[in-house]
Amino acid sequence: MANELILLDTWVSPFGMRVRIALREKGIKFEYKEEDLTNKSDLLLKMNPIHKKIPVLIHNGKPVRESGIIVQYVDEVWHDKAPLLPSEPYPRAQARFWADFVDKKIYDTGRKIWTTKGDEQKSATEEFIGYLKTLEAELGDKPYFGGEKLGYVDVTMIPFYSWFHAYEVSGNFSIESNCPKLMAWAKRCMQHESVSKTLPDPKKVYEFILQLKKRLGIE
Amino acid sequence: MAEEVILLDTWVSPFGMRARIALAEKGIKHEHREEDLGNKSDLLLKMNPIHKTIPVLIHNGKPVCESNNIVQYLDEVWPDKSPLLPSDPYLRGQARFWADFVDRKVFDAGRKVWATKGEEQKSLMEEFIGHLKTLEAELDGKLYFGGEKMGYVDVTMVPIYSWFHAYEVSGNFSFESHCPKLVAWAERCMQHDSVSKALPSPEKVYQYVLQLRKRLGIE
Numbered sequence: 001m002a003n004e005l006i007l008l009d010t011w012v013s014p015f016g017m018r019v020r021i022a023l024r025e026k027g028i029k030f031e032y033k034e035e036d037l038t039n040k041s042d043l044l045l046k047m048n049p050i051h052k053k054i055p056v057l058i059h060n061g062k063p064v065r066e067s068g069i070i071v072q073y074v075d076e077v078w079h080d081k082a083p084l085l086p087s088e089p090y091p092r093a094q095a096r097f098w099a100d101f102v103d104k105k106i107y108d109t110g111r112k113i114w115t116t117k118g119d120e121q122k123s124a125t126e127e128f129i130g131y132l133k134t135l136e137a138e139l140g141d142k143p144y145f146g147g148e149k150l151g152y153v154d155v156t157m158i159p160f161y162s163w164f165h166a167y168e169v170s171g172n173f174s175i176e177s178n179c180p181k182l183m184a185w186a187k188r189c190m191q192h193e194s195v196s197k198t199l200p201d202p203k204k205v206y207e208f209i210l211q212l213k214k215r216l217g218i219e
Numbered sequence: 220m221a222e223e224v225i226l227l228d229t230w231v232s233p234f235g236m237r238a239r240i241a242l243a244e245k246g247i248k249h250e251h252r253e254e255d256l257g258n259k260s261d262l263l264l265k266m267n268p269i270h271k272t273i274p275v276l277i278h279n280g281k282p283v284c285e286s287n288n289i290v291q292y293l294d295e296v297w298p299d300k301s302p303l304l305p306s307d308p309y310l311r312g313q314a315r316f317w318a319d320f321v322d323r324k325v326f327d328a329g330r331k332v333w334a335t336k337g338e339e340q341k342s343l344m345e346e347f348i349g350h351l352k353t354l355e356a357e358l359d360g361k362l363y364f365g366g367e368k369m370g371y372v373d374v375t376m377v378p379i380y381s382w383f384h385a386y387e388v389s390g391n392f393s394f395e396s397h398c399p400k401l402v403a404w405a406e407r408c409m410q411h412d413s414v415s416k417a418l419p420s421p422e423k424v425y426q427y428v429l430q431l432r433k434r435l436g437i438e
Binding site for chain 2: 101
């Protein structure tokens with residue numbers, strides 16, 4: 001049976017980007033559908049009635065939801081090309097641990113940077129930098145979190161690189177000066193087409209955040 | 220090499236219970252060490268420096284952290300006895316989705332209930348029950364979330380059953396009247412030694428909660 005793959009997504013979502021990178025790394029053809037989250041499609045509501053969120057990967061009519069779960073699913077079904085998770089259980093558990101760390105810490109703290117100001121923002125910025133430094137320490141001297149090649153943790157974290165500019169301008173700080181090794185890692189990832197074709201222009205992300213702040217009534 | 224398995228845990232943690240159930244289901248010999256979270260052991264701080272939380276599984280000296288990660292790791296290293304995750308990638312994605320729902324919705328709402336009172340608590344309790352009803356719908360006449368046998372989602376969810384009595388007394392309601400099928404499912408799980416031995420007495424949990432609320436200055 002021919003594989004029919006549809007990805008419900010939005011251009012700016014770091015979670016959606018993870019899935020796009022994984023699919024592109026593996027050379028998997030898919031149909032991309034841009035969702036308007038203020039006017040969700042019937043298909044999205046039908047395929048993800050519980051959370052009503054993107055990304056959703058629809059494989060031969062069956063939905064897979066939650067970005068980390070989707071990436072693992074794609075890695076298991078198309079395991080021969082560009083494997084993302086290690087084959088051994090222990091390194092695989094380590095990869096899941098760090099992906100979970102990124103999920104729990106990076107997005108929420110990053111969000112605080114552009115939704116708050118004053119002391120609260122300063123505190124969020126410091127916390128954010130702390131987490132990036134923790135990741136930097138985990139990276140060590142490896143070219144990628146996955147070792148010699150892009151792996152699960154790289155795919156999980158690299159989408160946030162397109163949001164770095166927005167965080168930096170909002171919080172008035174420089175990620176490069178705080179975490180040069182992490183920036184070097186990010187630029188290394190961007191050499192991969194799967195990543196550079198997926199990540200949007202950081203300036204566009206910043207404009208998006210400005211619009212979003214207006215809509216949310218945040219100044 | 221003989222397998223050395225140590226579990227750092229606390230008796231009342233639903234997260235620790237997950238690991239205990241999985242270890243027991245698979246008949247894995249291990250040493251259980253009770254941590255005092257007010258005075259964490261050097262071993263815990265060394266094995267989980269990032270989060271400093273339990274449970275931590277130490278397998279031949281190497282740590283695995285985060286309860287769902289531990290359960291998946293155990294399932295991968297000891298796949299023959301009581302497999303918990305399905306072998307089919309799509310079904311595995313579904314199991315991971317529901318385990319994630321348990322973590323992000325059920326456990327999260329349940330935890331917040333203890334830090335509040337009055338109207339706020341009532342509202343959180345309603346949210347909590349709503350999530351339980353969603354799970355009940357997912358169970359949909361099956362014996363277990365895993366089908367004919369207990370699986371990953373059952374192991375993830377059943378620990379909270381030991382906290383039901385505490386919720387019922389605090390909130391002055393009955394789970395049986397809201398989600399009878401879920402209660403029946405939990406009692407079915409409790410027929411398994413692996414579960415009944417891992418879950419503490421509901422009365423002890425209730426006493427613990429009373430102490431906790433005193434400590435948080437809520438009662």
